[in-house]
Amino acid sequence: MHLRETICDYLKGKGIETSPSSILIVSGGLQALQLISIGLLQRGSVIFHESPSYLNSIHVFQSAGMNLFGIPMDEEGIKYASIGRLKRQHNPALIYTIPSFHNPTGTLMSERRRKQLLEDCQKASLPIIEDDVYGDLWFEQPPPKPLKANDKQGSVLYIGSVSKTFSPGLRIGWIVGPEPVINRLADIKMQTDYGSSSISQFLVNKWLKNGYEEDLTLVRSELKCRRDYMIEILNTYFSNIATWNIPSGGFYIWLKITPSISTRKLFEKAIQEGILLNPGNIYDKDDHRHLRLSYSYATLDQIKKGLKRISELIIEMM
Ligand SMILES: Cc1ncc(COP(=O)(O)O)c(C=O)c1O
CATH class of the missing domain: 3.90.1150.10 (Aspartate Aminotransferase, domain 1)
Structure with missing residues (x-):
């Protein structure tokens, strides 16, 4: 509970208003993706993502029988012509995006593109997974606010992690989303590993409270x-x-x-x-x-x- 409360405060700094019950502590961003693929998707589900994408390099989605569908990028981020039309054609279950310092291209999605993407996905009732594991690693100025900060409908599942900023070995990350979704993912997490290491959680809590800036x-x-x-x-x-x-x-x-x-x-x-x-x-x-x-x-x-x-x-x- 302590760590989830601390994460709420930390996320406030990014414009994300949430509560501890809307947060699940996971063993890194990778486990967040694993839990989503097991808990929320079915075999054969279509996933939209940026092309190229980190998602292609990990096997959780393919091995869970998902069909990945890449959408090209430009210098402002994912370059979709019309999410509505693409959705009608391919019937995707969700879209996965890495708006800040994308893996592998390093692209930073512009504020304009973020707004458009959120609006269009919400219009098309297409849920978004926003992977923000690099968001804190800016050089001159912070990136535009995460999509989650403007999500009034609960259609964004937001993923964060300390792997890129503090320590990959602690295996601590988080998913922020609507409570029923978080509860379902928490059940599966429980069945998978009984919860992330409490020593790691203790250390991350201390770090976020006292020294991360x-x-x-x-x-x-x-x-x-x-x-x-x-x-x-x-x-x-x-x-x-x-x-x-x-x-x-x-x-x-x-x-x-x-x-x-x-x-x-x-x-x-x-x-x-x-x-x-x-x-x-x-x-x-x-x-x-x-x-x-x-x-x-x-x-x-x-x-x-x-x-x-x-x-x-x-x-x-x-
Ligand atoms: C975009 C992205 N998401 C998630 C991860 C996995 O992070 P973690 O070490 O927290 O599982 C990585 C690691 O390379 C990544 O590049």
Whole structure:
């Protein structure tokens, strides 16, 4: 109960008004998705999502018999022509979106797009899963308010987690939604693992109450330095062979390789040299042009050596 109360206060800062009974503590964002797929969806359900998407890289939805339907993106986020028309054609059960610092493209959905998306989905009675695990990791200014902040109808299930900001090993996240939905998911959570570790919950509660703003200031500034460093390296080695976005938060740069080479072969060559790549087809099976670069974990030296070598491999393959 303590953690849920603390999360209510924390979410107020994002414009989300909720109560402890509308929150379920889960073992990370991934478990939130697992519980939703078991508890709210049926075999064969169609899920709309951004294309490319993190959802494609995890197997919970596919293994639960879901059909994933990707919608393209532009620099403002998911680019749907008409949710109403798409809904009539495909009859989706819900739409999954990562509005802030999207995995894998780093895209930040604009305020305008958020408003449109929420309005259109509500008009079409299409529930939304909003995955906001990167929302706190902005560099210059906070992202626009989450969709959940403007959700008066209870049609958004909001997912948060401390995995990207505090510690992935604690396995603590949360789902915010209408009470009946939360109660159903809580039943399944109970049957799955009897509840998340109370030591982890205790630590996250303490962190959110006492230190997260200070810690986040540090994490943001460190991440921004790493982003700047990676961009510098890309400018040095990739300016003739790739294009990329400059993310305003989160972990990822979505690198588009210009020459037509096989990213699969590039992956194989790189792994032989001890460099693990995340090619675009993990996030969209038809993508053969992109690499997802992450500046969050590797050291600056590894980033430099790895990227320099990748640029050489691409040039050799041209
Ligand atoms: C968009 C997104 N959602 C959820 C997760 C899973 O987070 P957690 O470690 O909290 O399960 C990830 C992890 O990469 C992610 O990128």
